[in-house]
Amino acid sequence: MRILCATAVATTILATPATAAPAAPPPAAPPPAAQSVGRLLTELQKLYRQAEQATETYNATAVALKKQQREAALLGKDLTKARKDLTASRAAAGRLARRQYQGDSELSPYVRLLLARDPRSALDQGHVLRRLTDRRARTIDRLTAGEKHAASLATRSRKALDKQTALAGQQKKQRDTVRQKLAEVEKLLAGLSAEELAELSRLETAGTEKAQQSLLASGALGAPGPGGSPAATRAPSSAGDKAVRHAVRQIGKPYVWGAEGPESYDCSGLTSQAWAEAGRTIPRTSQEQWKQLPRVPLKSLRPGDLVVYFPDATHVALYLGDGLVVQAPRPGTKVKVSPIAANPLLGAVRPDPGAPPVDDYRPPKLPKGARDGSDTGYGSATAPDA
Known part of the structure; x- marks a missing residue:
């Protein structure tokens, strides 16, 4: 019986699974809060950089828009002047046409030439004829050139205004991009x-x-x-x-x-x-x-x-x-x-690479608190309306 009992106990011990040794504890991780803030800092820096990139793009478009607005304004002034000149040329051409219709034109000297009493009179009448012909030609040339110039200015003015409109739309999109990035930053900060x-x-x-x-x-x-x-x-x-x-x-x-x-x-x-x-x-x-x-x-x-x-x-x-x-x-x-x-x-x-240094330079005195505050900045800002 002792042998049977000993055998039974031994069999039971062998059949029981061995308990695993306790595993080594994992390396200590940074506190969740520290991990969270570190990730936030990285994300905020990324968002602010994206916002500033959009800001500088917005600024470049604003500069281009101002330049285009100046060009459009100058073209508008030139077009107004060209249209006034064209109106004057058309009026002169109208007067010439009326005079020709009424018989008071370069056709009259032809008749006078045929009826001239002597060669001297014929030469004088020929001179008058040439002057009248030249005057008509200049009037027609001015009218033609004025029409071409006004048409060219009108085309350029339309293109300038179209470009100005496109730049304004582009600027609005860039402004919206900046606002979106800043809103993302504010959303992150709101939960801290x-x-x-x-x-x-x-x-x-x-x-x-x-x-x-x-x-x-x-x-x-x-x-x-x-x-x-x-x-x-x-x-x-x-x-x-x-x-x-x-x-x-x-x-x-x-x-x-x-x-x-x-x-x-x-x-x-x-x-x-x-x-x-x-x-x-x-x-x-x-x-x-x-x-x-x-x-x-x-x-x-x-x-x-x-x-x-x-x-x-x-x-x-x-x-x-x-x-x-x-x-x-x-x-x-x-x-x-x-x-x-x-x-x-x-x-x-360096904006002035060739300029010599001043003598006896003394740096400006900094106001109190000049270095206070964040060098990156984590606050809200009001975007301009345009």
């Missing part, structure tokens, strides 16, 4: 708690500081000074100095897309107006500023130069010196001073 917004700001600030330190350490702005500080600031040109001082005076004014002052600005509105105040006209949009203005290496930056961002040149700022820029960052922010590496750098351009 105060803690998540604070974390979003912290992540953004940390990213900017890291990018700035990396840029300075790389020597891209020139050999860093003591303690890794930015390279010494070069003196600007006289116009560059004026542009910088104008931009600094705009600090604290709100970003509004499509705006170019004096109460609000977008990024390229600020840079173009700063240089306009300095007496130099530069392109309105960041893409055209990058495309048309002479480029300079970052190591040669001087105050007043334009720093352009992102691969498609959709953002621009004005170099202040000391590794800083003055910029209108994004909707919801105000014109402020930011680290030059606040956005991914594309390069720099």
